[in-house]
């Protein structure tokens with residue numbers, strides 16, 4: 001088996017976090033914050049459970065990391081790993097927390113994330129490097145699997161309902 005690179009190792013931790021969300025019926029997206037080669041915080045998408053638009057994996061992980069360091073500004077060299085390309089809110093949070101490097105796995109559909117654009121805009125006078133496609137296949141398989149399963153369940157439900165309707169008639 002191919003040895004994992006440092007980045008892939010941390011992405012695996014984000015995948016583990018995503019799977020925790022999956023068990024709770026959430027869209028499986030996970031994130032970890034790494035400082036000095038250690039995972040200091042992790043998070044997963046909890047939008048369904050919390051019914052909060054901001055309950056994205058990255059927000060959870062960044063908030064936890066800030067709490068840990070008791071600072072909105074994360075230590076120099078802080079990295080964010082996330083299984084799916086971050087949305088503008090999360091990329092904005094990463095910039096606000098002064099994350100130095102953002103690694104993501106699966107790519108969001110073209111032009112919908114603005115990840116690189118936000119990094120290049122240099123809004124906060126902070127340079128953040130973005131690297132996409134880390135363990136891309138694993139990360140997107142996780143998402144695809146979830147949506148396939150969801151559609152299968154929806155179909156099953158529908159079949160069950162029409163069966164019941166038939167029986168009632």
Ligand SMILES: [Zn+2]
Nearest residue numbers: 056087089090
């Ligand atoms: Zn987001």
